[in-house]
Amino acid sequence: MKNTSSRSMPLRTFLMAGSISLVLLAGCQTKEPAVPAAPAAVDSERLLGAAAEPANWMSHGRTYDEQRHSTLQQISSENVAELGLAWSFDLQTERGIEATSLVVDGIMYMTSAWSIVHALDARTGAVLWSYDPEVAKDKQRHGCCDAVNRGVAVWQGQVFVGVYDGRLVALDAETGAVNWSVATVDPELPFTITGAPRVIDGKILIGNGGAEFGVRGFISAYAVADGEQLWRFYTVPGNPELGFENAAMEMAAKTWNGKWWELGGGGGTVWDSMAYDPELDLLYIGVGNGTPWNQEIRSPGGGDNLFLSSIVALRPDSGEYVWHYQTTPGETWDYTATQHIVLADMELDGKPRKVLMQAPKNGFFYVLDRTDGTLLSANNYIDLNWATHVDMETGRPVEVAGARYRDETMIIVPSYLGGHNWHPMAYNPDTGLVYIPAQEFAAAYAQAADFEYRPGAANLGTDGVIGSLPDSQAARDAIRPLMQGRLLAWDPKTQSEAWRVEHTGPWNGGVLSTAGNLVFQGTADGTFVAYSADKGESLWQFPAQTGIVAPAITYAIDGEQYVSVNVGWGGAYALVFGEYVRAESLPNVSRVLTFKLGADGTLPPVEWRPTVVFNPPSRSASAELEARGFALYQDGCMGCHGLNAVSGLLIPDLRGSAYLHDADGWNAVVREGALAEQGMADFSAYFDREESEAIRAYVIQQAWRGKELRAKQ
Structure with missing residues (x-):
């Protein structure tokens, strides 16, 4: 493991000398804590009160409700045209960058490909320290979607990162030195970690990926002090002959058939989304697809296959099951429910409701009562063809005949990459709109002619040749305009579209919303754009020289507001759909780009090259x-x-x-x-x-x- 530093002064001295003044910014109610005596001085009080500290971005979604909305408004729709590049930091990689940066008291903590962590001066981009967990590069055989990482968590002077090979590592926030490291998975099994950990009351929560390759999914909690495992909640049942860990697993087993545990464990990994309601003391997790994708093989005879493709509410202190809602019962298309979960309080039908919102892969937007999981409304946010609607009595999608491709090839929308993938959406309580990085394109599904489970390899149970591109170039060219991507503003109260911005294709970046009537999003074709939150008008853009998939953040230091985004093209679409990535392209120069009003920085030119x-x-x-x-x-x-x-x-x-x-x-x-x-x-x-x-x-x-x-x- 490598740790490098180019600091000119100790980080503690940097924090004290910086005289970080968190001033009132254009109408924000901003908490003014004392200058911290140590870096990453984050605790329960600060995380619970994060809404009152808009100058910082202390957790993955900024606040526990994961709204990704900032009340900072120094940068607004009136002056965003004056935004310029303040600084950039080269990540020295050409792999995908999906991380949400954290900023705490003037220090930025972010991750690059291969779970490398950087601490930067958030004013200038100067590197304070870097940590490389030295992941074995052939580990990427167990990753479906690039060697990416979505960020860190911080707590009382420590920085926590989930490493691609399954480790959870605690770093000293001042030096980047390793405090402790634990294996959260069996290293002999094809698990990976790409998601960002969360911290709740001194517990580090982390899930994992690997469902395609044959694993049994779970989420675990660890003590911040030493990495001791405190609890683990499995998302699918194990072999019934060995008994069940809890009543939830016994209940779930009744919804499975066959011997799923012999096909890699059933899948159901918790590879991304989490949210927390401190008032209800409920942790919400999103659960992924099965092993294999094809339910006909995984659970012959059907069944809902809990808790695949489900939102599950747990007690964060114990991992105790409270309730669940399954978005795609018996999923068979890779329709995960690991997509971004957002919590909000709003009035519905004249009544105040505590809601949970999600736009999972299956193409329906869900509004649930987060106290008990009751479905309040659902509607499709893209044009889809595998189901007609969600039945409000049963909460189940009404599937069309043949959707499960048992007897013939079916062209299904959305594809296995979903109507919305991992790219975070945002909720603006001022406009009442959710901003979704949506996409719309089809995939061909058919039964695998001869399926044989292969431990550690991709086990989809579908026909790979049927799912390939047509041989005719004319036919391939005809597909290109059908692969759509857009920024979609969605009204969760009316379950209807407010506005949209069409992009040149799918796989565009996550979203940031601000009280300055702004929505920021990067695009697959390499542009970072600011839109008006109320109308979707393009107000400003910056050429990033590479595709953008990560979401932006905003923070303030010494009375100046910054907007920062991590750029670098990558992920599943970038790997799989090479035909629809530019035939001649810029090198994928991955960077941190940070902007403020009046800045005029530029990026060095990059030469075009053949792929x-x-x-x-x-x-x-x-x-x-x-x-x-x-x-x-x-x-x-x-x-x-x-x-x-x-x-x-x-x-x-x-x-x-x-x-x-x-x-x-x-x-x-x-x-x-x-x-x-x-x-x-x-x-x-x-x-x-x-x-x-x-x-x-x-x-x-x-x-x-x-x-x-x-x-x-």
């Missing part, structure tokens, strides 16, 4: 071998290297690989781990020599296709 240089060997394989390689590639390689062997920029495009010319070298990479240190794991457990050669034959075929297509352009 792949085609130099394939001659095609000598039979059509049968190429077809076999196609099927193997789609099942085992597509998740990292892209549909139909077209890379999404984050990982080298196989069509340009020199190993295409060397069968032995290709085999050494695929089956012997020759490039393990660069992230390409040994896949000998899944492919024999003949299968490895079939994949090479298919990639050569696709390399020639790409070369010929480029020659025509």
